[in-house]
Amino acid sequence: MQKKYKKGASVNYTSRNQALRKLQLTLADFRRLCILKGIYPVEPKNRRKANRGRLANKTYYLAKDIRFLTHEPIIDKFRHLKSYLRRVTKAKARNEKSREETLRNNRPFYKLDHVVRERYPSFADALRDLDDCLTLIFLFANFPLLKKLYEPRLRLCRRLSVEFLHYVIASGSIKKCFISVKGYYIQVEIRGEIITWIVPHKLGHKNPADVDFKIMATFLEFYTTLLGFVNFKLYSDLGLIYPPKLTFSATTSLSTLCSEDEFSDEFLASLGLPIMKKADANPVDQVEVDQEAAQLLGNTEGDEENRRKEEETKTIQKLFSKCKFFISREIPREMFAFVIRACGGNVSWDKTMCPGATYDVNDESITHQLVDRPKLNDMIVNRAYIQPQWVFDSINARKLLPVDSYLPGSVLPPHLSPFVEEKEGDYVPPERFGQRQPDHDVEEEITKQVPSINLVENNAYLNGNLKRKRKDEEETPVPAKPTTKEQRKQAMRVESGQVQNINVPNIVKRKADEEKRLLEMTIPKKQKRLYDKIKFSQKKKRQEVEKLTRKRANHENRAKQDTTIDKKK
């Protein structure tokens, strides 16, 4: 006979403490290991079964995962590090300077190459999981160099982020971008994988209170390794030189802002200039390969979709190809330089702002100048002065928008998120269609409200008709018993009838509703719950949409009133 708890959930899951005992690690080390190896707790299907019939509140890991961890060489390195720290403290206490120094020079370290390979056996897996990695790296790339984190790692973050941005520029894989309160959302498509990350706003950084930077640093350790490999692979596949080099050698004559050794890095980080390709590079376009494959397979349905997609990418890549931008000082330069260059534009900025400026403000060929100040003193005629939102809106619209509403000092049209895919019944802001809705729509709404009142009346007609009659009788004082003939004559009286207001469509609608209600009754219990849930969520959504439409209408009415008052004045 099979003994109890020898098979199944109780063996498949291990609690955290069991895992600690098995691995002989401290909790802190175990957590670090979990972060690096990507091991996470799981929720067993049945907690009671996983814990031998008891219902304690525990964290469970898959027993297989923990067994997999036992063979990890990093655990050994953790122990080395521990003894290293002990030795260093000892040497320090004994004031043995030279010994301390030799120890410090031979600090044990671990590499995470094999972990990256384990976690992401194929490159596509790595790309799929890049969202969090990029967001964290871009956060620390823009982080002040504080004591909280190991400074070389922050510099590494900066380098890796710049490399990645250069790749996006070179490959032209940007899809969407959005300025949010939280930061700039950027979405790219690399080898069919959609990757979205956030770049935080730079100014006004506040040190957060209750954040454990140790944990973030452990994550960063892994993510920097991962992004390093990803960058290398991306660069080599596209035929670019890694680490990136600029196509022309930066001369120090251009530099006034940084020292010579930093110069080339800074120049690279300015994102203003293209990077060098390998001499014998012959990159294969992924889309073309797909198309060929599709043609071979005779897949025509996918073909149409693919072609549409390809066309869209091409329009984005060449969106700004005829434009020449100049970025004013008050604008977050790096972000806009990246976005413009990713869409094929030329960009420059003030020489004193950052190295890497390629042309001057007075260049005649500049077509657009990004400014974000209410007033400009000296303007040059043959260029458009626009607010930076124009760039993002144009990319999301996949065309160069008219600059009229983006002129400096003007009230900007709302910046809408390109990530929202409106389904049927969702609220769609009117700006989404690129135009305001005509005014008579509001009137229509009002007229629509009238029949709803009729509906109530008809309800009464259909349902409580008799009831109402009775009520009427009650209201009118009826003589107790008509005794004489005359009285009876008076009591029996025919009044001229009134034409009842019958609204046929409403009756039809009511009938349909009732039919539906009757059908809803027959839904089996299991699906009934689901059905009710969906109904509830639909109702919530509808309410939300109504609220937003109402607010919009209110605001527009107010705005209209304001304008009329202004006109009167």
Place this chain on the structure above:
Amino acid sequence: MTSIKRKNSLIENDEIDSDEEVPSNTIGENVPLKWYENHEHIGYDLEAKKIAKPVSAGKSDEIDEFLEKMENADYWRTVYDDLTGQNVTLTNEDIAVIQQIKNAQTYPDDHVYEPWVDTFSSEVMIHPILNTPESKASFIPSKWERLKVGKYLHAIKMGWIKPAPPKEDPLSSNSYDLWSDETRTNLPRSNIPAPKLELPGHHESYNPSYEYLLDDAEVEALKAKMESDFDENERATKTIFIPKKYPSLRQVPAYDQFVYERFQRCLDLYLCPRQKRLKANIKDINDLIPDKPKPQDLHPYPLVQSLIYEGHKNIIRCLTCHTSGQWLASGSDDCTVRIWEIATTRCMNVFTFEKPIVSIQWNPVLSLLTVATGSQIVMINPRLGENAKVLFTDEFIKQLAYESSSAATDDCQWVKTSDENDKYIRLTITHSMPIRQIEWQARGDYLACILAPRSDQSQSKSILIHHLSKGRSQYPFKQLKGAVQHVRFHPTKPIFIIATQHSIKIYHLLKQQLIKRLYVNTKWISSIDIHPLGDNIICGGYDSKINWFDLDLSVKPYETYRYHKRAIRCIRYHTRLPLFASTSDDGTCIISHCSVYSDLLKNPLIVPVKILRGHQIINDLSILDCLFHPTQPWIFTSGADSTIRLFTN
């Protein structure tokens, strides 16, 4: 300290020398003073004559010392010089110097920036500084060094000593293609990927349109929702996002919660238990609704309210219809039975009793209206309908000769009433217990009767069957479990169905055995009915559930519905049409179409077709009984508002 003192004293001595002749110290610094302790003199002068010790050198006694201490203000800075035998008073400068030395500060008189004599300068001098010739050993190579080097050399040759590996930078490593050999493409373990971050909506924009901005009340509501939805720990992990509008990009600051949100995300990634969830992929909500025929294809069924029968003063508990479909009888809590003409709502007759009417039923064959009131069953010949039948009924009752020795004579008494005594009442059966329900067998010979025994009495006596033609009563069950709620006769077979609180039992009366026991999933059965063909049973419960049993299929319900909102009071089949109705305390009567097929492979098709409303809800009671017209697709409902309503098609 001594040397310094001496130095001081020397300086002073020099000063004194210039003024007057005082024997100076000649012993030098290297001779300790204690060598002269036992001598009269101290040192020698130039002519090698002894120098006598100074006179005042004698140490004054303690009293002098004390007086000196008291009188002399400079006593604390007076020092006795052994060499000269004089008391020296230290000057302010001296004290300052001493203080500085004590505090380990520089000596002020020293020249801090003295010129540096660069003896071993880089400039090559023509003369050597040291002119000693080099030793011979310096020309001979060291033997021990040679041995040591030899050892190292040997160790290197043997591979024992290796050069230190070039130091690796832990940060920069990744300059090779990690995925150069992509052979394995599957993840090694069962991997549940973390959900991706939610993409931002319009409201997260730095410049959203106005409808997305929240006013103060909405922000408060959002916060209150946060308070109510999550406990304290959960709340700490969440951040409230309030949309904000900035007129231009340059005014947008860094997001306060950014690092915190990233941190929370990191925590989620490695601490949050993951689980694979199957998500129902429903494209159209109407897919969930089962495909049933439309009600308009299932006519006829009662549709509109046509008539109201008014006259009762209290709740109408029970209804019965004459087989001809012309007369309707109703029993009410106002202790009256009324007989109505259906077509005109005219009240034909009123019978008044002493107790409320519990149950009422027309005999299916004879012209006998059976009324249960209190603990009495009264059979009335209302003298309606065919005259022949009325007369036959009277004759039939008359010719019955009851023996007084029936099994249950102790518990019930049969009393015949003749024409002369009462115009209508023909027969009275009196019980010892109050009655709950009566039910005629289809052939009209047997009358089942549910009694309500007190809690101390046996439940087996709760069912009593009267045999009309023999005038006998008997308890068919020796023992019965549970309180009996409702009973029904099978329309054709000698089968008897009992619904107790939790279960339905089906007995064969001739074989005297239990045929089937049905498992009901209601908590408390209120009413059951059997399909006129006899293969299906429906049962309604006070917990608003309706169970449909197909006796051929299983003992478990074939379908369960919960479409009433309140307790179900009555559930009935139509005798001819494929319809059944259920009435409930929520004031509705729902008509359902139910086609039952004789083909065993085809399951019954049940479609609710109409919700009838009209009765008022009084004291949580609404429709108490319903009854289909025996021939027409009409339904009567009686309710707590003391009306009977007729719904017709």
